[in-house]
Amino acid sequence: MGKMTTSIKTKEAIIDAAIVLFNTKGYDGSSVRDIASRARVNSANISYYFHGKQGLLEECFTRFFETYLLCLENAVDELGKSPTDFCLKNAIKNILYFQSDHHLLSRFVWREMSIDSQIVREITSSYLMKEKYLLKKVIEQGIEEELFLKLPANILIIQLKSMLSMPYLNAQYLREVWQLFPQEKYFVERYYEAIESWIDQTLVKNIEISPPNYFMQVNSL
Incomplete structure (x- = not known):
């Protein structure tokens, strides 16, 4: 032992x-x-x-995407048991907290994913294709239940992915310009509220939208 x-x-x-x-x-x-x-x-x-170092790189990608995809797999498993919008929002919340808890890993992985390389192409053909399948399944389930508006799933997934990766692709911008830090609980809570509002306003049918209250307070403003 x-x-x-x-x-x-x-x-x-x-x-x-x-x-x-x-x-x-x-x-x-x-x-x-x-x-x-x-x-x-x-x-x-x-x-x-x-x-060697290549194996370490692969380990970083594996650790990140296996947990990331598990959040989406759990959402798919809950379809039919819980409201579809709740499944999607819960997955997003879990991903945001996971990324925040591992902000250096998240920053590195998303930055590397923006570069065309052999390992990125391999990741795309495996993990990211699975991500596409899982997100598409949740969105199409919501459309089938007439809970979600009939909008192109591919565009919605691209927008959602952009929101999830943005704090780590632009960590220096957030820190230097807005004094915001993705590893802080305050940021995650406010940022999740913003994405939740986006889901309600963009996807969900017949929902009464409250005035947005998720804008972040920044000392420099």
């Missing part, structure tokens, strides 16, 4: 170090030696556990 615990701690230390360095120095600018030094482990551990 002690050996297994040490192994897990070593792997986690390596992953944590890699995420920090990938964010600050970029993937190409981070060496195995840099990662090992920050994690306070021998470089050989990175080869042993992850088969």
Whole structure:
């Protein structure tokens, strides 16, 4: 048990170090030696556990998207048991809190996804195609129930994805211009309210919309 615990701690230390360095120095600018030094482990551990830096990169993507997609899978599993708009909103809320709790990982993954590379093409053909399927299933279920307006699912998914990734693709802009921080609970709560309002106004039929109260208060304004 002690050996297994040490192994897990070593792997986690390596992953944590890699995420920090990938964010600050970029993937190409981070060496195995840099990662090992920050994690306070021998470089050989990175080869042993992850088969090198490429394996670490793949581990980052896997960790992010498996949890991200689990939020959507749970929403699909709840279809028919709970209102479809609730299923969608709950999935969005869980994704936002997951991303906030792992903001450095989220920032790195979404930034890398904006670059055309072999691993991104592989991710697109697997994880992102599954994401498309799950989101489309929820939206089409809402349309079939006549709860959602008949709008193009592809456009809605693109808009929704943009809102989910924006705080991490533009983290410096949020921090420097608006003094907002995606890792803070206050930001997540207000940002979720904004997306919830977007869902109600864009998707849901016959809903009475309250005046928006989700605008963020910024000291500089």
